[in-house]
Amino acid sequence: MPRRRRRPSAMAAALALALLFPAGAACARKPAADPACLAGVLKFEHRDAEAGPEKPWATETASAADWELWSGTSQLATGRTDADGTFVACGGESSYADMRLRFPSASGDLSEVVTDRTKRARHTFDSATVTDVVGRRDVGVVEVPKKMASAWHIIDTLGLLYAKRAGTSSCWTRQCERLTVVWGPAPSDDAGYFDQGGTDAVILAGDMPDSEHVVLHEAGHWFQWELYGHWLPEADNCQVHFVESRSSPTCAWVEGFPDALAAYTLGDRRFVHEDGNAVAIDPDASWDTGDAVQGRVAGALLDLWAGPDGGTWDATIALMSHERSSTFDEYFAVDRPTADPPLSTTGEAAEVVEEWGL
Structure with a gap:
């Protein structure tokens, strides 16, 4: 027959609480009813190869791009920009002495752009620090530095492919793996391919991301490899x-x-x-x-x-x-x-x- 659960004694209950919340430990605080937030829109500039050999400059909003909210040395929240590049990043308190945003070149678990094949560090920059933040503070347009803007152009372009893939899964394929692109601003003869069996990453360099066709073509090798279960x-x-x-x-x-x-x-x-x-x-x-x-x-x-x-x-x-x-x-x-x-x-x-x- 099933055993009856015994109700813990008052002493046992007190001991359990003491283990969970030792002396000096603070209980988790509820988020403020009107938290302090930074709101704005993330944009980047890129050369537009699709417009022809003149490659005019174009300004785009960065959709589904990761952001991190920081105060001092504390990370307060993470999220992604909306389809129009806007963000509202909120902390848990009603005010902060300082707040800033950090933007890594990634889109959740879907894609990332890293600086090299070994360290796999993402291109990252911080917005200007805003002081004495109470309630919602509009920081306007945050621009990706031009020297690394191609990384966000890559992320944005890969988002177009993700929207076209068949199905409604939150993954690219049944493999459910992140697409990694290695890119640096310096031109290289060793770039413009999918590094199958090496890093299993797309390797780009220099001006290659100016062409969305180039980005998508190389990503297409990775996508086919994923669909085929790591085989080509x-x-x-x-x-x-x-x-x-x-x-x-x-x-x-x-x-x-x-x-x-x-x-x-x-x-x-x-x-x-x-x-x-x-x-x-x-x-x-x-x-x-x-x-x-x-x-x-x-x-x-x-x-x-x-x-x-x-x-x-x-x-x-x-x-x-x-x-x-x-x-x-x-x-x-x-x-x-x-x-x-x-x-x-x-x-x-x-x-x-x-x-x-x-």
């Missing part, structure tokens, strides 16, 4: 590759999917280099032919998603989370029919593949 096919003849040129069927798949991902996320049909020059995903007589051309793979994916797949890539993303493909042909002819429900390979879908010469 061995890509032959892929050391140097171009949108319009022949490489190999495996290279065209692992490079064509990120090209399509960038175009799909940004709502266009091109790839924009960091210098502002663009290649339209629209073949002409100068393009190579066949399924070893990454631009043809990208274009076919975009047309499949826009047409027979119902105007979205959701079914392909769901398929990729369960089936690994090494080439576009394997994705189309072998894996699409096994999707649940199956994805079309006849009719309009077959016409798309034929039009793109695949």
Whole structure:
């Protein structure tokens, strides 16, 4: 029979309270009814490669960017900016002698930009300190220092991809891992790729973040790797590759999917280099032919998603989370029919593949 719980004696109860709250310990205080807060909007400037080779300066609000609220050496609260870059950061007391905001280059558990491959320190800066804060104090616009603003441009761009991913999960994929980008302002020849098997981070440098297509393309490698459960096919003849040129069927798949991902996320049909020059995903007589051309793979994916797949890539993303493909042909002819429900390979879908010469 079940045992009855004995009610503790008064002495036992007193002893338990003494262990929980030793002499001199203070009970947790309730937050003030009208706490002291700093409110404002976080913005950054960046060169806009998508606008063309002139790359004009553009000012953006930093959405879903982390903030920390500090007073002296004490961290009071953490949070993220809203979609319009605004924040209201509140402490637990009604007044503080000083308050300031600290902004690290991260967006919760989703993404971060770090300064190097080993230390993994985030780009970080503090706002001006505000003194004698009572109630809500509006600090206006907080600007990211120009020397590190590209880190926030990366975070903002990755937010566009996160909004496009299929599903409503708070994670990128079932792996539920953070996307890390290494970036520093100095140009480097050892950058512009996904470091699979090394840091498992996207490596960027210098002006590369000026192009959102470049950021999204490299993030697309990481995303495909995540969808495939930390696997990518061995890509032959892929050391140097171009949108319009022949490489190999495996290279065209692992490079064509990120090209399509960038175009799909940004709502266009091109790839924009960091210098502002663009290649339209629209073949002409100068393009190579066949399924070893990454631009043809990208274009076919975009047309499949826009047409027979119902105007979205959701079914392909769901398929990729369960089936690994090494080439576009394997994705189309072998894996699409096994999707649940199956994805079309006849009719309009077959016409798309034929039009793109695949």
